[in-house]
Amino acid sequence: MAAQVLARRLGLELYRLDPAQVVNKYIGETEKRLKAIFDECDRAHFLLLIDECEGMFGQRFSSKDAHDRYANLEIDYLLQRLERFQGVAVLSTNRKGDLDSGFLRRIRFIIDFMPPGPAERLRLWASALPTLSPSGEALLQFSDWSELAERVPLTGAEI
Secondary structure (H helix, E strand, C coil), X not given: CHHHHHHHHXXXXXXXXXXXXXXXXXXXXXXXXXXXXXHHHHHHCEXXXXXXXXXXXECCCCCCCHHHHHHHHHHHHHHHHHHHCCCEEEXXXXXXXXXXXXXXXXXCCCCCCCCCCHHHHHHHXXXXXXXXXXXXXXXXXXXXXXXXXXXXXXXXXXX
């Protein structure tokens, strides 16, 4: 959601890169797909969102076989391509510790979204599930948002 707001604020279209659609088991295919995506985002001025980026930006490791060496080469390519990228890229993860330190050094801003406290949850619940429709009709019988916000520690996305 933060990437959508940022894209709108910057006047850019949002391109959401799905790592599952990019990573390919055949040698060289992942790099070809990444090149096409980065080139298009550079050309068309998209904000590039790489959601759940830890799948692509994972840590490099000691090479034990050809598969390990190739996996490290993919990460090296991605590091180089991200460094050359002229646009705005947003990487999202809930597993920051799994990212390669090379990526973390290249990221200009790191924003940690902390889970909301009871007061923030109360506002989220109230805005997500209003008790009245725009025309004034009752939508919900439940109205004790305070107890719900206090007792159920959900994140904003879960709410």
